[in-house]
Amino acid sequence: MTSLDMPTMASSLSFPILPFGSVCGKRSCFATPQSILVDKFRRVVLEVKSSETRECTAMFNCNSRRDFLGLALGVSGLFIHSLEANGAGLPLEEKPKLCDETCEKELENVPMVTTESGLQYKDIKVGQGPSPPVGFQVAANYVAMVPSGQIFDSSLEKGQPYIFRVGSGQVIQGLDEGILSMKIGGKRRLYIPGSLAFPKGLNSAPGRPRVAPSSPVIFDVSLEYIPGLEVDEE
Structure with missing residues (x-):
C-alpha cells in the first residue's frame, strides 16, 4: 500500500x-x-x-x-x-389452497364424520367411481396445515400430485385412512389427531411452521386418479 x-x-x-x-x-x-x-x-x-x-x-x-x-x-x-x-411489514405471499374462502364458509355447515381411530373429516366434494384398494397407487393433491391454518407442506406448490401406495405406510396413518374411503375427484378435509400424525414431529423450514411431536394436523386432500382403476369403471 x-x-x-x-x-x-x-x-x-x-x-x-x-x-x-x-x-x-x-x-x-x-x-x-x-x-x-x-x-x-x-x-x-x-x-x-x-x-x-x-x-x-x-x-x-x-x-x-x-x-x-x-x-x-x-x-x-x-x-x-x-x-x-x-x-x-409487507404482506405475505398468498399460497395456493384446495379450499378457498367460499369453501371455508360452506364447510361450517358440513357434518363432521369421526372414525373409530379418532380421525375426523368433512367432505368438501364427494367424488365418483371407485375408492382405492389397499396397496394401489393413488395420485393426490394435498395442503398440510397446523391447527392455526399455517401451511407446512403442499403438493400444489410443487406443481404435481403426490403418488404413493395407499394403506401401505408410505404416509402418515391419518392420511392413509382418510384417502381409503374417498372416491376419484373427491375433496376432503382431514382433522388428524396427534396419534395418527407425526410421532417425531417436523422441523420448521424457512417460512414454515414447526410441527410438534404427536400434535394434531389438518390435511385438505383431493383424490385425482387411481392408475389402472378409473378407466375400468367408466
Whole structure:
C-alpha cells in the first residue's frame, strides 16, 4: 500500500474520523462530514453558522450548529428506521389452497364424520367411481396445515400430485385412512389427531411452521386418479 492510499481510505469512510463535539483547544471542532446524509444538510448548517442569533425555526430551538446537525441526523435516522419497519411489514405471499374462502364458509355447515381411530373429516366434494384398494397407487393433491391454518407442506406448490401406495405406510396413518374411503375427484378435509400424525414431529423450514411431536394436523386432500382403476369403471 502506497502513502497515497491512506488518505483515500480515510476519505471513503461514511463517518468523520473525529466525533462531533470533540475538543480542539478552547473550542469545539468538527471533522469535515463525508457521508451523503451530512452533505445534504451542509447548506442548512452554513446558514445557521452565518446567523447572529443562531436560532432555528420556531419548531426547533437550537443553540448551536452542533445541536442542529445532531438533530438533523437523529431525524434522518428515525426516517430510515421507519422505512425498514415498513419493509418488514409487507404482506405475505398468498399460497395456493384446495379450499378457498367460499369453501371455508360452506364447510361450517358440513357434518363432521369421526372414525373409530379418532380421525375426523368433512367432505368438501364427494367424488365418483371407485375408492382405492389397499396397496394401489393413488395420485393426490394435498395442503398440510397446523391447527392455526399455517401451511407446512403442499403438493400444489410443487406443481404435481403426490403418488404413493395407499394403506401401505408410505404416509402418515391419518392420511392413509382418510384417502381409503374417498372416491376419484373427491375433496376432503382431514382433522388428524396427534396419534395418527407425526410421532417425531417436523422441523420448521424457512417460512414454515414447526410441527410438534404427536400434535394434531389438518390435511385438505383431493383424490385425482387411481392408475389402472378409473378407466375400468367408466
